[in-house]
Amino acid sequence: MDNDYLKINQKLWNAKTEVHINSKFYDVEDFKKGKSSLNPIETGLLKNIRDLKILHLQCHFGLDSMSLSRLGANVTAVDLSDESIKAANKIKNELKLNTRFIQSDVYTLKEKLNEKFDIVYTSYGVLGWLPDMQKWADVVSHFLKPHGKLVLVEFHPVVWMFSNDFSDIEYPYSDKQPIIENIEGTYTDKEAKISNNSISWNHGLANVIKALLEHDLEIKQFDEYNYSPYDCFQNTIEIDQGKYQINGLENKIPMLYSIVAQKKSKDS
Secondary structure (H helix, E strand, O other): HHHHHHHHHHHHHHHHHHHHHOOOOOOOOHHHHHOOOOOOHHHHHHOOOOOOHHHHHHEOOOHHHHHHHOOOOEEEEEOOOOHHHHHHHHHHHHHHHOOOEEOHHHHHHHOOOOOOOEEEEEEEHHHHHHHOOHHHHHHHHHHEEEEEEEEEEEEOOOOEHHHOOOEEOOOOOOOOEEEEEEEEEEEEEOOOOOOOEEEOOOOOOOHHHHHHHOOOOEEEEEEOOEEEEEOOOEEEEEEEOOOOEEOOOOOOOOOEEEEEEEOOOOOO
């Protein structure tokens, strides 16, 4: 199963990259002109990152990574998709940014990178592509300096319980069993002429938090949010500028959560 999910999801995200990079959703042209791709949630959690070393896991084609570089951080960014990394490097070179991109599965990153970081950052639709939160937390802990921080912003597991049109509860809140699907289109263009298999998992909050606690990380901040900053789901309505909820479920379900966790020092 391990090799299967990596190959299947790499193919999926390679296909998505070509569509995403040309989409209004990612707005690469405005990004090149200086627009940041980061949202207020993550910038508020990250605070001043100038001169800090940041490891960005599951970066897609790196707009957030390069936005972090523009804020003065020294950024290393990682993604499974070779097409995403190729696109990221092309944009980085065009803009003359110093962001470093590495093509790697999260779980095997230790084999390719031997450094420690002030911050490990990851956001929005990332954890569901990983089968094991314990292994993920081990990677996060491994790459953090003592007192370094994980900053995670993620879609809430309640969102992933629903069918695509949010009309039914279709999946368990948290489950070790993979969700195997064929995906038509993509969240930037639901009519895009791409069709690929995908393998993902739902991870409840307890599984994520417990994994972090068991790998020498102390939860410093936890928040839930009743909106998405992205119009990436079906049947959405914009309740405020840049804030989307599901029509009929307004203010009834959490859509995001965030965690700031700090790596314990050996003497703590």
